[in-house]
């Protein structure tokens with residue numbers, strides 16, 4: 001079945017601390033994604049949403065969002081068909097900021113797809129595996145192909161502040177986005193019943 005509207009993919013920058021790398025990595029993924037014509041890609045930066053630690057009185061499964069910041073975040077996530085989570089590894093998991101942002105919502109994530117771009121001194125694989133578990137509870141399908149950036153190899157300079165991704169990563173970005181678009185298109189039919 002074909003759809004008139006292009007698939008909408010959010011590239012979520014998943015950390016918020018000053019000096020973070022998530023925004024730089026998200027913009028790089030966006031620059032590569034923009035070469036494609038099979039979906040529309042937008043960066044969604046957690047830092048722009050200023051979400052406090054979850055402060056909703058009713059659990060998100062009820063969909064009774066009380067706070068303006070939750071309603072804005074819900075409207076943002078609801079507007080996308082698919083996600084690319086750009087996640088650091090913090091203590092062998094994802095960032096608290098990203099977990100908190102995920103926890104805020106429920107229905108807006110359901111029956112959608114996610115791919116991952118991780119980074120850390122050990123490439124962030126454990127953050128991705130944790131995210132897969134978390135997202136399964138939210139009925140998000142996660143694709144196999146992912147992109148793993150290594151501090152020391154893909155970030156250089158004395159304090160690793162220069163982003164110098166190795167060329168080989170572009171192949172992995174393409175593979176991950178291919179799967180996100182394919183599954184994202186398929187799952188849109190599920191949501192439309």
Ligand SMILES: Cc1cc2nc3c(=O)[nH]c(=O)nc-3n(C[C@H](O)[C@H](O)[C@H](O)COP(=O)(O)O)c2cc1C
Pocket residue numbers: 014015016017019020021022023088089090091092093119120121122123124151
């Ligand atoms: C609280 C904290 C915990 C970290 N834990 C890990 C870790 O478990 N494994 C790892 O490879 N890197 C770890 N790092 C290094 C980060 O992956 C690296 O600093 C990265 O740039 C953090 O993401 P951000 O710049 O977007 O905040 C940690 C960094 C922080 C701030």
